[in-house]
Amino acid sequence: MIIFTVFTSTFGITAVVDSAQTNKFNHKTGKYLEVDGANIYYEEIENAGKPTLLFLHGGFGNIEDFNPILHMFINDYHIIGIDSRGHGKSTLGTDKLTYKQLQLDVEAVINHLQLKNIDIIGYSDGGIIAYRLAAANRISIRKIVTIGGTWSLSDAELMEKIMADTTPEDCRNDFKQSFEFHQQYNPQPDFIKFAKCAIEMWTDKTENGYPQTSVENILVPILIIRGNDDYMFPLESAVELTTKVKKSLLLNIPFAPHGAFRKYPQIFEIIIRDFFNNQ
Secondary structure, eight states: OOOOOEEETTTTOOOOOOGGGGGSOOSSSOEEEEETTEEEEEEEEOOTTSOEEEEEOOTTOOGGGGHHHHTTTTTTOEEEEEOOTTSTTOOOOSSOOOHHHHHHHHHHHHHHHTOOSEEEEEETHHHHHHHHHHHHTOSOEEEEEEESOOOSHHHHHHHHHHTTTOOHHHHHHHOHHHHHHHHHHOSSOOHHHHHHHHHHHHTOOSTTSSOGGGGGGOOSOEEEEEETTOTTSOHHHHHHHHHHSTTEEEEEETTOOSSGGGTOHHHHHHHHHHHHHOO
């Protein structure tokens, strides 16, 4: 059973926010929803009468990672951004991180806001969550775009090799910007504990981790975006995914890394708009 409570991020204090900041994620205007022992932070950029677009960020990231591309969608969507459990301003709670738990957290926020027929853009871990959401089919999704979103047991095994000698302390040193953001903004900062949980999630080969064969249950259209230089998401895995998801397209972006949407934003915007607008 999921238990949740909503409250403002300012804990009863009225925040004064520059009007220019309402067109991007700012970690000032959001609210919290209590879900299974953690406080999940989300922000809305309201646009009355417009369809909903949900942004799900990657590991060690937060919703502000999407600000460079948010202007592409700001006029056409009611926008939602969710900081994943332990990330950004969302607390970790007492349970370990799993992709299943992150999926349940997102479902709780969507149900709380009573959102229907939503589009999703999920980057990396956010893409994995999006696959799980679509496979579970418990919320109303129209279309999904994933960027660097892995899915298979072989992807989990690859991450296990990549992270084999990585410690939480290494993560603190290698991801300094993420560490500093966590220390400044998270209500319960403990980056070492958070990093340990993240490593365990990335290498989880159980049914609580990567969606694996459940992707065959996905019925909504998905645009799978991959950077050609993405060593965490092999081309073979992306191609195989298109054979598992009936309504899927693959965009392999040349010269692009894991965060492929940052490489050619103009091309990204054109293709995403075509995908979302093509009935």
